[in-house]
Amino acid sequence: MKTTVLDIDQFKSSSLLNDFYVNTFSEHFKTNKRLIFTPHSHNFYLCVLFTQGTGVHEIDFNSYNINPGKIFFLTPGQTHFWKFDSQPDGFIFFHSKEFYDMHYLAHKLRTFPFYYSYQNPPLLDLPQNDPEVNSKFQNLYREYIDSKSFRELKIVNIINDIYITLARMYTADVDIANYSHPNYLKILEQFEQHIERYYDKQKLPKYYADKLNITTKHLNRIAKETVNKTTSQLISERVILEAKRLIVHSNSSLFSIAETLGFTDYAYFSRYFKTNTAMTPLEFRKRYVKE
Known part of the structure; x- marks a missing residue:
């Protein structure tokens, strides 16, 4: 489907x-x-x-x-x-x-x-x-x-x-005085755009920091201040979201989905997915389709 x-x-x-x-x-x-x-x-x-x-x-x-x-x-x-x-x-x-x-x-x-x-x-x-x-x-x-x-x-x-x-x-409960620096929000936007474009090929923070011409440490600081997450979390969340979409809304095999997302080893993809969702890809598909 x-x-x-x-x-x-x-x-x-x-x-x-x-x-x-x-x-x-x-x-x-x-x-x-x-x-x-x-x-x-x-x-x-x-x-x-x-x-x-x-x-x-x-x-x-x-x-x-x-x-x-x-x-x-x-x-x-x-x-x-x-x-x-x-x-x-x-x-x-x-x-x-x-x-x-x-x-x-x-x-x-x-x-x-x-x-x-x-x-x-x-x-x-x-x-x-x-x-x-x-x-x-x-x-x-x-x-x-x-x-x-x-x-x-x-x-x-x-x-x-x-x-x-x-x-x-x-934003009624947000303290404007402590709100993220506008430049941080701009970099976050660019970071998310790069993730959207490359998440199936690049999963390491250093790649995205290099694309933005900043250090990995600075990119992580921006992610923490703007959305209170690490750069690795933002990347993995996008990968997992796409994995969920493909697992539930496509007829592709789990092995094919792993390859589509840039994983050459299905066992590693399964561990990666379980680490982030507490379920294997197969368990997620069975649970969601059942519901």
Whole structure:
């Protein structure tokens, strides 16, 4: 079973804006059940606010409870699916990186804490039916369906307003005075981009430190200060995440998966996987498929 990668065009009609989509969650849920109930990923950024409903949202093998007041953020490439115990509602919007960057050349999506690192939790808990946040999502939806003049510019400004409001709430407990140096965050972003590109071939911190023109010790200091993990942890977590995706969502043999991830010795891959998950690849496949 291969994970489906969904595109914005699968959710919109020709009358809607390019690279952008917004809907009430109840309507989105009703229209797209066949797409969203099985594990899938996207090629766009997604934000959803729940005002009703309960259930579980699984994102890259981590499970999160769904309840009113919960907001989820997803970046391109993350695998997820929904399981609902009661009828959900709220608002959902998503957009491409290009849609946002076209309007904010000097401001990147990864500036927002829920997007800047995959290490940050992909959710935010708000008081149930928070009036300020609900109003902003309602305004976004209303602007989307009204088709007034300057519609696209207005929509981008509302999105940015939502992101800023949510980022302030997301970091409400963070002491800004002790917040990581901006340059550290930039290096972390570059480090994660290199991991994303080379994790199947390079698993040693020194390789990435060399790519960033810094020492291994300094790179480790940056990782510890920004996300409180070692460089080795960040690399192995990305390898294990991809291993889990392939083990569960592909029909490839475990030996083939090991080779795909750069392990020439299956026994070593199995030990590596068990060290990080407390299960062998075969045990993980049996457990997950059974569930």
